[in-house]
Amino acid sequence: MNPVYNFSAGPAVLPKPVLQQVQEELPNWHGSGMSVMEMSHRGKEFSGIIAQAEADLRQLLEIPENYRVLFLQGGASLQFSMVPLNLLAGGRGAYVLTGIWSRLAAKEAQRLGDIDIVADNAHVADHAVPRQEDWQLHKDHRYCHIADNETIDGVEFDFTPDLEGIPLVSDASSNLLSKPLAVQKFGLVYAGAQKNIGPAGMTLVIVREDLLGKAQAQVPTLLNYAVQAEHHSLYNTPPTFAIYVAGLVFRWLLDQGGLAVMAERNARKAQALYAAIDASGGFYRNEVALANRSRMNVPFHLHDEALTPIFCQEAEEAGLLQLKGHRLLGGLRASLYNAMPEAGVHALIDFLADFARRHG
Numbered sequence: 001m002n003p004v005y006n007f008s009a010g011p012a013v014l015p016k017p018v019l020q021q022v023q024e025e026l027p028n029w030h031g032s033g034m035s036v037m038e039m040s041h042r043g044k045e046f047s048g049i050i051a052q053a054e055a056d057l058r059q060l061l062e063i064p065e066n067y068r069v070l071f072l073q074g075g076a077s078l079q080f081s082m083v084p085l086n087l088l089a090g091g092r093g094a095y096v097l098t099g100i101w102s103r104l105a106a107k108e109a110q111r112l113g114d115i116d117i118v119a120d121n122a123h124v125a126d127h128a129v130p131r132q133e134d135w136q137l138h139k140d141h142r143y144c145h146i147a148d149n150e151t152i153d154g155v156e157f158d159f160t161p162d163l164e165g166i167p168l169v170s171d172a173s174s175n176l177l178s179k180p181l182a183v184q185k186f187g188l189v190y191a192g193a194q195k196n197i198g199p200a201g202m203t204l205v206i207v208r209e210d211l212l213g214k215a216q217a218q219v220p221t222l223l224n225y226a227v228q229a230e231h232h233s234l235y236n237t238p239p240t241f242a243i244y245v246a247g248l249v250f251r252w253l254l255d256q257g258g259l260a261v262m263a264e265r266n267a268r269k270a271q272a273l274y275a276a277i278d279a280s281g282g283f284y285r286n287e288v289a290l291a292n293r294s295r296m297n298v299p300f301h302l303h304d305e306a307l308t309p310i311f312c313q314e315a316e317e318a319g320l321l322q323l324k325g326h327r328l329l330g331g332l333r334a335s336l337y338n339a340m341p342e343a344g345v346h347a348l349i350d351f352l353a354d355f356a357r358r359h360g
């Protein structure tokens with residue numbers, strides 16, 4: 001049987017060795033007689049698991065000491081509310097719009113306070129990230145929110161903004177851990193786990209300490225970063241199993257050689273796939289500006305949209321799963337997260353050529 005490759009945008013493919021380790025440890029974790037699912041979140045076993053996960057994440061991302069790591073719930077979508085609830089403090093927030101997720105983040109923030117859209121790529125023909133010189137920022141903006149990688153649109157930042165004192169807040173749900181990150185250039189970074197980190201149910205927040213404690217009094221306790229930080233993400237029951245699996249993924253990334261190695265591998269995968277799309281003579285096309293083509297999520301269209309369901313069906317038969325595009329944009333999308341092997345991308349490229357030959 002041919003290997004199967006899963007190109008889902010999320011919940012997405014996990015490293016095989018991690019799944020195998022989970023399987024082995026599932027009924028009896030390290031001789032404890034318990035599954036991780038059955039352990040007290042305050043017991044010594046789980047305390048060790050969450051501490052190791054944080055230590056490994058800190059090592060991977062070289063997180064400076066003045067940043068706190070939080071393991072929360074509610075998905076990246078709850079961060080659309082938590083960010084303004086904690087950081088607006090009666091002031092104005094700035095939003096840079098580069099696709100569907102950053103638009104949703106801004107819309108949610110609008111319910112809670114005053115925000116300014118300081119840049120928007122909606123009116124440019126090629127989907128690109130607006131250059132920082134064109135952002136309409138004021139020095140009194142409490143923060144500036146970006147989506148570092150737009151999972152649906154396939155638009156990724158090719159630079160790290162430098163905002164001279166305005167805290168940069170980044171939704172990195174679909175590209176955190178895909179490359180090294182200069183954490184010290186951000187005020188806050190968040191990511192839902194189910195794209196490139198682990199199973200659904202856990203959201204990572206990395207926040208600079210001086211941004212804690214600005215939430216207004218009526219902000220619900222659980223939505224207050226300062227409370228979560230003070231209680232080391234254990235104010236209430238955290239998503240224990242998801243934290244455990246994410247911890248195994250962090251270990252796997254360290255074993256691969258860390259994020260610089262992953263970045264090289266991810267760049268090779270993306271370059272190969274875009275090259276195949278570009279070489280198809282218009283049979284396949286990607287509409288994102290070259291500099292902002294996502295290394296993680298590659299949306300593309302067939303020259304004839306009517307072929308899309310046939311493509312998906314034949315791809316599935318060939319073991320290439322979940323290539324259907326997002327329901328809002330249609331077309332196709334291949335997600336190339338850390339756990340997608342280079343062989344999977346080459347299998348897809350071979351399939352693209354074969355499909356084009358048969359249907360061109």
Ligand SMILES: *Cc1c(COP(=O)(O)O)cnc(C)c1O
Nearest residue numbers: 075076077101151171173174192
């Ligand atoms: C998936 C995704 C979200 C939403 O994540 P949920 O965990 O479903 O709330 C937000 N932002 C980006 C960039 C995403 O990829």
